Amino acid sequence: MENVDGVLNTLTFYVTTYGLNVIGAIVILLIGLIIAGWVARIVENALARTQRVDETLRGFFSSFAKYFIIVFTVLAVLAQFGVQTASLIAIFGAAGLAIGLALQGTLSNLAAGVMLLLFRPFKTGDFIEAAGLSGTVKSITLFVTELATPDNVQIVVPNGQLWGASIHNYSFHDTRRVDLTLGIGYEANIADAKTAILDEVSKDARAHTEPAPMVAVLGLGDSSVDLVVRIWCKAGDYWALKFDLTEALKNRLDREGISIPYPQRAVHIVGAAGAASIPT
Incomplete structure (x- = not known):
């Protein structure tokens, strides 16, 4: 009986101490997930009404908004249990900086891909020349752009190279x-x-x-x-x-009898007996 009473007392202690925190955390988590999905749909629909924003970017921005809210929701849940979120944010910030430095080139291509899809200097099917390369655009993703040369050779170009170079779009005008x-x-x-x-x-x-x-x-x-x-x-x-x-x-x-001439040169040879001209 003493063991049972001890277990019951322990359960009572945890329920009275953390019960409201658990319920609050669950409520915060559910509300956060609902808001995240709601914001993602709003961003998706808003960008869909804008013809200049590519479908790939619509998914990227809507997902970014969704997970941004989810991260803050998780931090709010941890704070509900007394976890010092400031230290976690500092740790995540340091980790993000380290990852950013390690993936500097990749993130640069990602940023360039966002700019290419947002400003649309070319689209799929256009014939372009940029970064010393030329070809028909087959696909544009967040990281690379695929070209096909006139003799049908595939070229995969990092977006950072395209965005940092002059782009000649031969298909832009009708x-x-x-x-x-x-x-x-x-x-x-x-x-x-x-x-x-x-x-x-x-x-x-x-x-x-x-x-x-x-x-x-x-x-x-x-x-x-x-x-x-x-x-x-x-x-x-x-x-x-x-x-x-x-x-x-x-x-x-x-x-019409109109000749298209080829280059000619007259050579003058000067000798003792005079000069002679020889066409070549």
Whole structure:
């Protein structure tokens, strides 16, 4: 009987001493979990209404808000039992600093990934050039971006490299300008060459009429008059139009009798009997 009475007295002591604390801790924990889920849904829905925020970022921010509240809930529960949370926060802070220093490069890529997904300098399917690399964007995650080169080679680039470099997005605008340089002989009539070039360009439906195609004298070379041809087209038609027009304009100038000269140099040989000029 004495043992039973001792056990009952011990149980009574703990129930009266810690019972309310346990009930309070359970209530705090339940309320904290409910609030954490509620805040996560609010953040998710709020970001979903913003078209600029990527789906990956929506999940990241909502999860961050949820676990942020859960951490403070756990600290409040520990405080309910008299645990000195200030020392725990200091320990977690020191541990977080050590982990941050150890994962400095990884966290840098994470921060860059957040910025890329938030500001969206490019999106999946765009052809970009950055950090000395170029390719079509296949996927963007919080840590890396996957590119595919024109010959279908996969490139996985850390986001820190992309965010810290100049980014050329060739797919950002709907239209692009094709620039071609053609050289004609000095004996050729420039006006006739311009007319022939513009006529050939007008036959291609991919060339936009507004802004209108333009042909101008770019410069006077060593062996040719250099003409620049500028045509606007859809961004997706850029390379096909460039390749096709380069061939078509060469054939058209041949039919018009307008030569595309190659470099020539005159060598003057001076001897006792006089000078002779030999073209090379």
